[in-house]
Amino acid sequence: VSVNAPRGFTASGIACGIKHSGNLDLALVATESVQGVPAAAVFTSNRAAAAPVTVSRAHLVSTGGRAAAVVVSSGNANAATGARGVSDAERICELTARSLGVSPREVLICQTGLIGIQLPMERIESGIGALVSARDSGPQLAALAAEAIMTTDTVRKEVVVEGGGFTVGAMAKGAAMLAPNLATMLAVLTTDAECEAGELQVGLARAVETTFNQMTVDGCTSTNDSVVLLASGSSTVRPTPDELAAALERACSQLASMMVADAEGATKVVKVVVRGAASLVDARRAARKVAESMLVKCSLNGEDAYWGRVLSELGSSGAEFVMDRVSVSYGGIPVCRGGTAVPGHDVDEVRAHMSRSEVEITCDLGLGEFSAEVLSCDLGHGYIDENRTTS
């Protein structure tokens, strides 16, 4: 159960032949009533945004924030495909809309996969009828949808969160994340809360900022990253902005953890916490610099608590930094204080923490009140093997 768990939604997933493997590659999330409902979205900041991003953005603007369905395909990003890519994405929305009986503008589209290759439109076109017919509110259909959006993911990513009287359901794919990542992060969220489009947009933006935007795998920003939210209103519950944002944030946070845990070639998740920063910008910048560091990530892969690299990344992050104020701990065990080694710290205890699948590095800059957390993972051979070739 995930995207069709909230009342008023259906889902489906099929294999239409975009992926040569024959795996599922086309998914649909649609309102049960087949009517436009309030919708919101957050898209990649990449200026090389893919055709589906362009099309979905335009649709949301033209409807003033309403959508009846989201169609998602995997295996081909439809990025760097020029005007043809845009008209192909429009065509997929049109055919889906016709099958459902709604306006094409009320269909959003998300795509993920290889860049620079035109879509196999014949296969997609011939699959849409079956995709729309198969849609259902049963949990098995949600699972098929969640599977159909996967690329290098090794597990489906689905969550359901209960708000006060309303439900949020969501599915995602991505072995990485929104602001940073090329493996593309896609998420489709649904809720039966009663909200206007503007409220959804604010709530979604808040949730994304503290979750998907505070993760990193490789520091690359995809051309296709998209997070879409539809609200059916079927619960007739109107959450406050804080209630809505909190429920969305819980859903996104769980998806974010799943994504980092499933990052390409990763063997462990690391939470980098920066405290005592002079500003929030500094805290986030410092945490991200440590979390993205190839050298820190290699140390994590080797389960080596080499805090010197952490210190060096903090110092080069651009955040305000005074060496003799800094302390670092691994799993709560202080290893560096006042900018130098903590003498006689328990090396075995640190080693035991480093061998866990979830590692925590906490840095205190000793300069102010601000803090930030970024989720990341280690860098192992698997990441390279996954990304060496596209074939």
Add this chain to the structure above:
Amino acid sequence: VSVNAPRGFTASGIACGIKHSGNLDLALVATESVQGVPAAAVFTSNRAAAAPVTVSRAHLVSTGGRAAAVVVSSGNANAATGARGVSDAERICELTARSLGVSPREVLICQTGLIGIQLPMERIESGIGALVSARDSGPQLAALAAEAIMTTDTVRKEVVVEGGGFTVGAMAKGAAMLAPNLATMLAVLTTDAECEAGELQVGLARAVETTFNQMTVDGCTSTNDSVVLLASGSSTVRPTPDELAAALERACSQLASMMVADAEGATKVVKVVVRGAASLVDARRAARKVAESMLVKCSLNGEDAYWGRVLSELGSSGAEFVMDRVSVSYGGIPVCRGGTAVPGHDVDEVRAHMSRSEVEITCDLGLGEFSAEVLSCDLGHGYIDENRTTS
């Protein structure tokens, strides 16, 4: 021949026991006359700068840009070592100065190796006498010095460049680079040109900006990066500022190429060229983003011409970017034009280029007159293996 090739310099290198392997780890470059001469330096921008950086900076300020010698040690970075690290670095300068018969302020110090560990001062102190005694102007001694500054380097990095009547000699270590790198980049340059300290500083800064600062291996900035230049004046030739900068740039450029070629675990060097940018800042930012991309570097390792990743990095670099103006070529073969694939480009020819040890990716943003080049390398298992553990 390298640092003692210009008239008026001597060099030496010994093993004093900092490295457990017994390899050479202590080097000296000193003026033959044992007198202070005009000197200049460029140091890391990392705010977690190591003790030797603090000490060398202070010495150069207090002498107004004069130095008689540079002592370099490898195996321990003397970074994150607090007040004791600074007094240890001062002590090394003092002992070297006493042995040479100069003021301690006229001795500069560079160190590279592991962060967060106090120096084995007894071993270093007992080695300094032998280091100073061994100094000579013969090529073998320069080679020993160049070897003694190596850490993960697999080859010595030495160059000699002839200016108009003056010579520049240099040695460097670093499997990476100045602005970005943790494997620490150190370079000691000497010249027999007759220059004032201010002229040297300007010339050196110009040379560093277009060479060491336009390379990348892992995007990490070391706590210890240092480039030091001494001018004996023994040639009695006074180069113009342009002549001086050109000779320094040639020396630094050769060292930079050697460093990228010897980068940890790298199997090939890539030159990323960005043309047609709206500004110089944009050109450099875009080239660096492509050059530092983990995904692009993985593709290079797999010899896969996946230009979609290049486009995506350009789009997320922050540089002005208009998708349908962009073209990309590999080794001069256009693979993307107007933001989409060049139909029917010679895939075999591209594959042949990708299999070379030197690969070139050229991107034209189609927006302006500005261009930039960044040297980088691929990302392979070797980089991870080198950096997983410190032991």
